[in-house]
Amino acid sequence: MASRGPVGGLARACHPVPAAAVTVLAAAMAAGAGRGPVGTLLTGGAVAAGQLSIGWSNDLIDRRRDEAAGRSDKPLTGGEVTARRVAASTCWAVACCVLLSAACGVAAATVHLVAVAAGWAYNLRLKATWWSWLPYALAFALLPSFVTLALPGRPWPPAPVLGAGALLGVAAHFANVLPDLAADRAANIRGLPQRAGARASGLTAVLAATAAALLLAPGWPVLAVTAPPALAALLAPHGRLPFLAVIAATAVALGLLLLNGGLRNGF
Template sequence: MSSAAVEHPARIGALLRACHPEPAAAVTALAAAMAAGAGRGVLGAVLTTGAVAAGQLSIGWSNDLIDRRRDADAGRTDKPLAAAELTVRRITAATRWAVACCVLLSAACGVAAATAHLTAVAAGWAYNLRLKATVWSWLPYAVAFALLPAFVTLALPGRPWPAPDVLGAGALLGTAAHFANVLPDLAADRAAGIRGLPQRLGRRASAAVAVLAATAAALLLAPGWPVLAVTAPAALAVLLAPPRSRVPFLGVIAAAAVALAVLLAGGGLR
């Protein structure tokens, strides 16, 4: 087998690892579930899922591009760009393609829906460029997650906005996702001078914020003890997960998935 044939899948694997695959896949899966549950149809669900996937790829890759020197200085071998598994030119090209696909696929869903989704993606980029190192680090997540269901419903006939409780739950879920997602990197972030709100509050307080926000989001979407009983194990996983673990973020997404399933079963997005 030629070296080029071996290099190609290795390069794809490095690109996938550089896009922050767990958050990207989780957000894309939630969008796909909402699109299907809202009755977008096969084409609508494909467009929605593709647009969200492209947007998440652009956010993940741009994050590694912007942080490449900091990651290299910190010896982050888990970062393909910092570990020289990818070149800046290659990941820049991939990011541009992701942005182009995101814009085109979003536009195919209609002007109102595209505006909502591209605003959400812009919030993710604002986090990467500046807000991640400020006390407002949670805000892009809150905005982006609140606008995700709006992207789905604004593509429906009549272009309806989601109910206020859905928007509120999205904002709470985004806040929870932010706090849970940065928990594994708190020490490295502090050493690099990143002082977002979780880094200022510390691990225990940030884990508590993630649990409370995720629980509040679940109860807004599907009030009642049954949902709380199902989401409790996920909340416990957030609190007990060891440092460097990605379990907290996945626990928050699992809690949201349960509440979302109940919401969709009751036709809450239609």
């Protein structure tokens, strides 16, 4: 495969799909809130750096456990990239995250760094506990705050936005771990989704994402988009449908939120 090798291994070790999704979400919110081209680039860059640090540290921290479980699909355990290279990249990502966040202002930077710290807390300990959902809920709730606190007057987002962010974080957590449930159990990672099982986790992901979307943009458009994949997720909980339902609900809600000026003007 083309991705086999140090560069491809490094790219895969950062968990590229979730990292890209969160970065695009943050940049879209920044643009919609009126941060301008420079502010949007700073926001996207800071979030991207933070996500890279979380993704790489995740594989570094889990390396021994993945080796014991025979996870040759992971870049580090599969020999695609060295631990030293991933560690160095993680350090650079942390440095860039701090600098780019600081460029957005003290209040915004503080909130974003707390969100990134929540991701690290998940990697270090919480992912294997009943509280595995909490860092996701906190980090996603703080993401729109990172955007608005960089605006003039440093306003906090409306309460529905904070609540929807927390719900989307829970949805993202359950949907993201679904494909790896069996491998995680083999590696003795017993977070809440691993304990709940595939069907309950898929349903939780879809319901949380739909609730978040309805909180941001009540109405039939959200239900029309999310209902079909939600039903399919119940029938095929081991597939990618719960994840697609989360993406669909997020996209619809974010689009309606930005069209209504929700971050900038409130509700």
